[in-house]
Amino acid sequence: MAPYTQYSDEQLFQLLHSGGERVFEEIYQRYHKPVYAYLMGFLKDSAMAEELTHEVFMKVWEIRGQVELHTSFSSYLFRICHNKAINALQKIAVDNKLRARILLHLQSQSSPDISNAASLQEYDRLLENALESLPPQRRKVFLLCREEGKTYDETAAQLGISRNTVKEHMVKAQKALRNFLDEKGEIAFIMMMLADLF
Structure with a gap:
């Protein structure tokens, strides 16, 4: 069998259906840096970008065999990234809003x-x-x-x-x-x- 480095992204994703950790490692090596850079651009927080990068690849692993690609693998992967980033930003906004409202509530009470x-x-x-x-x-x-x-x-x-x-x-x-x-x-x-x- 040819090295996985010679396979296309879509071929690798299909091979994931049967579960191969080596295939997953190849996908990870190809996309870890681009995924991290994409998330960092959204979040401006290195630790959070690292965490979400891990979550993105865990998502790819968890849904292997459950999804049929109707677009390129990279488009599919970065759609996951985008959704993760938006959810994270929304949570930050909610947390900040909640904390601000607590403060305002306390300040309004003598x-x-x-x-x-x-x-x-x-x-x-x-x-x-x-x-x-x-x-x-x-x-x-x-x-x-x-x-x-x-x-x-x-x-x-x-x-x-x-x-x-x-x-x-x-x-x-x-x-x-x-x-x-x-x-x-x-x-x-x-x-x-x-x-x-x-």
Whole structure:
């Protein structure tokens, strides 16, 4: 069999139907940098672009065998990128809007009822507790990438671990943080408090 480097993108995608990790690796090698560059252009955030790049390729792997291409593979791939980027930007906008509305709500009250209103201090405390729930190394990776804006490569070099290990920590950290906040009911709590503001 000829090396996968000689196959077209569309041929490689068809071969993915039978599941081959080597085929997937070839697709990843071809498109990792273009996908990252595309997402970086949207997000202007290296850590987030890295995370979404990982999600894009995981999506390609998960849907292998379920999709028939009616366009070029590159068009299909970058449509996934575009959707991921738009969703991420919308989430950022919602988070920022929510935080701003909490602040405005608190500022409008001369004596806010702490038992019934979620303060920014409480909001930040929940996030801090969520971070504290992470294993030390995972928390360190997350803070370097998210708080300090370091790339996966920079974080890997600073901590003396591989880039793939950094990526794995970030994926697991985000999942753990979402689960923690869901369990604490933080989202429902804040949304109930702000129900009359929307």
